Amino acid sequence: MDPMIVVDAVSRRYGDRTVVDGVSFAVPRGAITAVVGKSGSGKSTLLRMINRLVEPSAGRVLVGGRDVAEEPGPMLRRRIGYVIQGIGLFPHRTVFDNVATVPRLLGWPRQRVADRVGELLDLLGLPRSFGERYPSALSGGEQQRVGIARALAADPPVLLMDEPFGALDPLIRRKAQQDLLALRARLGTTVVIVTHDLDEALRLGDRIAVMEEGRLLQEGPPEELLRRPAHPAVAALMEGARRALRLLxxxxxxxxxxxxxxxxxxxxxxxxxxxxxxxxxxxxxxxxxxxxxxxxxxxxxxxxxxxxxxxxxxxxxxx
Amino acid sequence: MGPAILRLVGWAALIAVLVAPQVLLPFIAPLAPAGAPVLYDRASLAALFAAHAAMVAGATVAAVLVAVPLAIVVTRPSGAAYQPLARLLVNLGQTVPPVAVLAITVPLVGFGVWPTCIALFAYGLLPVFEGALAGLRLVPEDVRDSAQGMGLTPGQVLVSAELPLALPQILSGIRVSAIVAMGTATIGSTVAAPGLGEVIIAGLLSDNAAFVAQGGGIVALAAVLMADALAVLERRAARP
CATH class of the missing domain: 3.10.580.10 (CBS-domain)
Incomplete structure (x- = not known):
């Protein structure tokens, strides 16, 4: 089957600094690819080139077989969910209005928007009464769930996540990761998640891409990266001595x-x-x-x- | 309910004084020199107040129409380079005293309302601009980023996220600008602009403190009530 996302020799330069350097990989339909790397490795920039928040300096990105450069960025982004660490809920709008953002942009009729928002709150395990609250009245974990509901509102085939659980405390974080896996199983969404946490990458990723200094060092299933690291830095990241436990x-x-x-x-x-x-x-x-x-x-x-x-x-x- | 009652009393007092100035007699009669009139009678206080308020409103609206778009432009990535220039221009308006602006503009546009409005406008730009700039800068980067990431166009991000979030600061700048204009507009009377300054100047010229008190008192009361009303709007805007 065609991959859902193809990143083809993509680079991004700022002046004479190359932030992403000739990266290529593909994300199979319905898979979760976790991009791991230290901060400054170019992983966020790579993610932002998939929905064109950043324009590539070279190379191209295909989503669902179409070159993303073919349509205006805002139109493209309405079909791609986007979740960031800071969540970025509109503080002056209710949870309902936040989740309804993209459906309204797409001009859905009022009733369909209301039905969809209710459905999403159910899906994310949030009481429907939360719809009337403002984001400031929710906990961090609840806000993150609203953020995910908002990203999924128009039923996008692709979800991009940039350190989505980075600000959550460990227990809630674990729960959020399980919820994401359950969501993916239910919706079949293709996910690219950027994280600096290897455990999170191993837990969530069907495939893992390791970035360092703008380059993609290795990309493949977790077991392959653990058993056959292609680069000393990948081996170091996998913490050689603990890799047996990571495999388990x-x-x-x-x-x-x-x-x-x-x-x-x-x-x-x-x-x-x-x-x-x-x-x-x-x-x-x-x-x-x-x-x-x-x-x-x-x-x-x-x-x-x-x-x-x-x-x-x-x-x-x-x- | 204290502030509400105070607010009501304030508005009632302002309306009473404008509609029936004679209510002031017992309070200000002792201030007038013997034999001199106590109440200003060359024009009705209500008409002067209306002209005064119209100048303040006109100048403030004009300042908002210029300063807010200017702040929007210089906070866009493509306009960031113009920020120092915009700051300089707006600061210039504040640095030159309104009296000097009158001196410059009277030869150009003649006596009356116009030079006064220009002086108030120039003086009022800075607070509105700085308020809008501060408000737009305070919009969290995450909100902007996620809004863009959801597919809002830059214009939609501005209208549905940035401006509503910056509104309290924008209103605060407008409030400062309007208060300053209310007081400053009194100098317009030196160049024959109708307004409450006329009453104050007449009092100063004829050594009649009763005139000064009624002119100054109405301006002060109006400024306080306006500041209060705008502060209420501001608080409303700041609520989530």
């Missing part, structure tokens, strides 16, 4: 579980773990309990399953 964090318990023998001694008494948890968490539980296998909870109605220390270790081993 990518795999869910459900994927590594094996059918358990119901007659096995003490199956019921063994420590348990949810099928949605990662193998990294499973390993931690095993180490803590001093056990060598865990009973797996869920999905409901399935046969009893277990995850063994042996299976976990096999997943973490160098190939």
């Amino acid at each position: 964090a990518l795999v869910s318990v459900g994927d590594a579980a094996e059918p358990a023998d119901p007659a096995a001694v003490g199956l019921a008494g063994r420590p348990r773990i949810d099928a949605e948890a990662s193998l990294e968490e499973a390993l931690s539980v095993l180490l803590w309990a001093g056990a060598d296998s865990l009973a797996v909870d869920g999905p409901p109605g399935g046969p009893p399953r277990e995850v063994t220390l042996r299976a976990i270790l096999a997943r973490a081993r160098q190939e």
Whole structure:
């Protein structure tokens, strides 16, 4: 299938400073690509060239097969969701009016706008009564959800996010990341997310692009970057010594579980773990309990399953 | 409810004095020299007030029409280079005293309302410009960025985000400008512009403190009431 976004030899220069230098990669339809790099690596500029908030000095960007330079920037951006760390809600407008911004720009009839705003508040788990509030009356996490609702208002096929969860505290951040994955699963939106946090990139990205000093060092599935870093800087970013644990964090318990023998001694008494948890968490539980296998909870109605220390270790081993 | 009552009393007093100046008699009669008239009678106070207010309103509106667009232009990326120039011009208007402006403009446009309006306009530009500039600069970069990122055109960003967010500061600049104009307009009477300055000057010339008190008092009361009304608007605009 055609990729949703193609970034083709894109560069951006400011005077004699090259901020983005000949970057090429593609984002498959419905995938999340996480762009990681330090601040100043050019990752935000790269993102802003996809919706033409920044014009490339060279190269081109295709979204849905069309060159983004073909249509005026504002028209293009109404079809592409955009979420930033600072959220940037209109402080003088209610949550409802904030979320309704793009549908109104597109000239939707009043009733359709109202229906859509209600739908989005539901989707993001915000009570509909929030529609009448002003952004200042919401918590940071709620504001960020409104920001995402606003970005998704016109049902854009593509969502660009620049450090969207950077200002949230760790617990809320984790929840926001899970919500994003759930949203993507439900809507099939193609997402490019810029972050400086490798854990966030590994948790969210189907693919990861590593930027340094304007150049794209490597782009591919997380496991590939962990197992075969193409550049010393990528290896350093992946923190070589911890990469076995990072690999485990990518795999869910459900994927590594094996059918358990119901007659096995003490199956019921063994420590348990949810099928949605990662193998990294499973390993931690095993180490803590001093056990060598865990009973797996869920999905409901399935046969009893277990995850063994042996299976976990096999997943973490160098190939 | 204190401020509301005070506001009501103020407006009632202003209207009473303009409609029936004789209510002032008990208060200002002692100020008039023996045998001299207590109430200014060469023109009606209401007519003078109307002319005075019209000059203030006209000059302030003109200052807003020039200074706000100027502030908008110099806060656009393409106009940023003109900011020092705009500042210089606007500051010039404030540096030259209105009396000097009168001296310069009377030979050009003659006596009367026009030189006064020009002086008030030039004097009023700076507060409006600086207020608008400060307001537009205070608009959070994230708001601008996300608005643009959603597909608002630069004009839409200005109208639906920047101006509403800058409105309290813009109004504050207008308030300062209008208050200053209200007081300064009295000097217009030196070049034959009709206004309350006429009453004050007549009082000064004939050593009649009662005239000075009624002219000055009405200007002061009007300035306070106007400042209060504009401050109310400002607070309204500042609410989310």
